[in-house]
Each structure stands twice: as C-alpha cells, then as structure tokens.
Amino acid sequence: MPSPANRPQRGATSKSAVKPLLISAGVAVASITLGLVSWQATAPDESGSAGSASAAAPRTDPAAELKALARRDSGDKLAVGRADAPVVLVEYSDFKCGYCGKFARDTEPELVKKYVEDGTLRIEWRNFPIFGAESEAAAKAAWAAGQQDRFDAFHAAAYAAGSKEKGFAEPRLVELAREAGVPDLERFKADMAGEAGAAALRKDQEEGYRIGVTSTPSFLLNGRPIAGAQPLDTFTAAIARAKSEAAAEAAKQ
Secondary structure, eight states: OOOGGGSOOTTOOSGGGOOOOOOOHHHHHHHHHHHHHHHHHHSBOTTSOBTOOOTTSOOOOHHHHHHTTOOOOTTOTTEESOTTOSEEEEEEEOTTOHHHHHIIIIIHHHHIIIIITTTSEEEEEEEOOOSOHHHHHHHHHHHHHHTTTOHHHHHHHHTSTTSGGGOOOHHHHHHHHHHTTOSOHHHHHHHHHSHHHHHHHHHHHHHHHHHTOOSSSEEEETTEEEESSOOHHHHHHHHHHHHHHHHHHHHHO
C-alpha cells in the first residue's frame, strides 16, 4: 500500500491531489436496492400516511437516490480525490472487519494509483461500525484523526496486517494516532469523545441502514451497489463503465 506521504490526501481538491463478504454483484444490487425501495415505500407522504400511492407525493427513482448519496464536499476530510470526479466510490466500512482490511491493503491502493491520481475517481468513506463498542470507538478515532488531516495515515495504521487483533481500546487508538502522526493528541482525544464526532458517525450509520447496508465492506459506485471485498477486476470494470456513462451524460448536456 502506498505510504500516507505518497498518497493523495483526504479532502484535497487540487489536480495534484486528484485521489466482501464475498457475494455476487447481482445479490448485492438486489439487497441494497430493495433496502432503499423498502424505505421509500414506508416513508410518509405529504398527508402523513405511510405507503400511500398519492400522485401528489411521487417517489424518487431508487438508482438516482443512491447516486445522489455521493456528497462531493470539497472539505470532506474522509474523502480522497477531486470533488468533481466523474466517478465516486462511497465505501461503508468497519475497522474491525477483516474483509475491509483486505480491501484497504490489497485493492484501494491500486484504485488510488490508477484512478484517483488521474482525476477519474473520488473515494468517500462512511464509518459503518457493526462489531460493537470497539468498532464505534475506532470510527470516532478515525474521524478525530481526520480533523487534523491524518485520516489516511490513521486508516493505514488501523488496517495494517495484525492491527485489528490488538483491539481498539482507547490506549491503542491513541497509539495508532501517534503512529499516524496526529500532531495534537490531546485534541485528538477530545474530538474522539466529543459530540461532533458522534454526530458524524450517526449520520453515516443512518445513511447506510436507510439504504439497506447490512455487511461490510459495502460500496456504491456512481449509485451502483458492490458488496464485499471483490477482486480488483470487479472495481476496474465498474469504474470503466461508470466513467463511460458519465461521459455520455455530459455529452448530452
């Protein structure tokens, strides 16, 4: 994996910083899309009744809604790549997830090198802890490291081979922050325990649960679900397709 010093930084927008549980892609699409459709079917319409077919409250197209989840916030410290990149990969992950670690070590660096650096791809992280209190603590710690522009380095340290086996109790998280080069550890600890970090975590979790994410890692690539740490070829093919579609859409405008 590229060292944090050589990798585009999260939140960067300049051109110089242009940065599974194995199941079939078909099942992935069905699982996540049905989750979104279910949410929409039970969302209240303007009259307040759930599931109404009222013409006054048309439902959003599920595919468009999934694509719109890309935040494209140029100040997002947990994202890498240009905010206007034609392809956005949204990743829902847990630091205690072994398959997430496999993706982080084996696949993501290749995507960064091949697609983020040339401006094609943007990767947006969503904290989606599903393995208990230590998962949530690690998620808040990653967010806190990001506030000092060290998310990438913390991410690399937390997903290093053998790291999760050491656990994510607070002393270990502080050790990881130190390893990641977080400059102000007192601020890091305060941010890790603060309400802003907890609110950011809730936002990511609620988004994932709302669209039907149930396992990690799960991805949306320009709105198309990909479940699990799929082989690199799965991502490269999906990126090529999404880039072509984005170019075709741009040509129509």
